[in-house]
Amino acid sequence: MTETHTDLLARLVKLGYRVTPQRELLLAVLGETDKHLSAETLLERVRAVYPRVNKSVVYRNLELLAQLGLISCVDFGQGRVEYEVHHHPHHHHLVCRNCHAMIEINSDAFADIQHGFLETYGFAAEMDHLALFGLCRDCRAQMPVQLSHHPHTL
Amino acid sequence: MTETHTDLLARLVKLGYRVTPQRELLLAVLGETDKHLSAETLLERVRAVYPRVNKSVVYRNLELLAQLGLISCVDFGQGRVEYEVHHHPHHHHLVCRNCHAMIEINSDAFADIQHGFLETYGFAAEMDHLALFGLCRDCRAQMPVQLSHHPHTL
DNA sequence: TTGACTGCAAAGCGTTTGCAATAAC
């Protein structure tokens, strides 16, 4: 079963941390969606309820919660980092680098590879949230030439 | 055969761009190693030869060269971006998030998966330079408990 | 009561920008 934000708060307490309105809100916001949210979006949504919350608090708590394993942090590259409560099974993302569309795929395809790395290199790959870049079907269709951005060849 | 930086310069000219000492140096520095280098390291090495080169020039040229496909850009997440001339066959990286050790692996393992994405989703994944995070053998061995960083549980 | 936590303002970091001067063609 999926953990509610209340469960997560209980775990926080058990680990010796305090429950503050800011943390409650943060976890509530994270809990009410399936999606991963950026620190900025989280700050916005938290502030929609409690406008005085400071961004440094959001950053500090996201770091803490991620470190404790209560939430997870997905790095999409190019400086885009997003957070989510990990309820649903691990999944990966196909991110279109043109239109930023995101296709979620389950992680079964990678299970063998992951196992292989452990066998061969002793390396335990964290394949919870791979972000793979590329071009989605639509953008591939629209893209006229390979490199449409040569100022000199236009 | 591997392309030398001279070949790359020739391609630049063919595409209508100018050959400047800065570009020559940048490509020479990139060409003299197999490794991927950060913009900062590249600036350092370029400046070792020609101290007046400006960082904005390095950034602008890295972007240009990557866009033209003359070099490639690997995003290791956490804001770490590195560049390399792509001579050797595509490869991926197993990056230890503890000690930052890097294991290079070839990309054969991913060929099937990549093909699968194209079939299933029409998504053309750019799997030139995956960076997979995790824990290397040594760090897994050293790590006493799962979460060694609970200030409250110490 | 007490120290974990917050809000604020300021700094940090890698990267990007506008612009006048320069140099490749």
Next chain:
DNA sequence: GTTATTGCAAACGCTTTGCAGTCAA
């Protein structure tokens, strides 16, 4: 001569920090 390219300085966006005041336990 033309204009792509450079160097510089300033701004950028996101994140982090130090610190004094606050509030959960």
